[in-house]
Amino acid sequence: QVRLVESGGGLVQAGDSLRLSCAASGASFSTYAMGWFRQAPGKEREFVAAISMKFGITNLADSVKGRFTISRDNADNAAYLQMKRLKVEDTAVYYCAARSKGGPSTSILEYNYWGQGTQVTVSS
DSSP: OOEEEEEOOOOETTTTEEEEEEEEEOOOOOGSEEEEEOOOTTTTEEEEEEEEEEEEOOEEEETTTTTTTEEEEEETEEEEEEEOSOOOOOOOEEEEEEEESSSSSOOOOOOEEEOEEEEEEEOO
């Protein structure tokens, strides 16, 4: 089992950058694919980015390609989401998720473990 704790959210202006962190504990971090999802008020949770256990294979939602980057540091048991050129529509609670088998899936259903989320608010 793995426990996930997100940090790094906050209130920023459109065009700014933020870096979210996801600290993992309780299991072999390198055996989990990691994902970031987000949920805006009144909307369903949606895929943002994912990264494989090793080799840095990534998936990104079309809406964030060219602006967001996902990475991980297996030595530090952490995953990151670097967000640049933020838009108002990026406002949401961002969740870190871990998947014990398989690759960097875009499907919520494929992830076994979730963090509590961190709020990102982008003002115009």
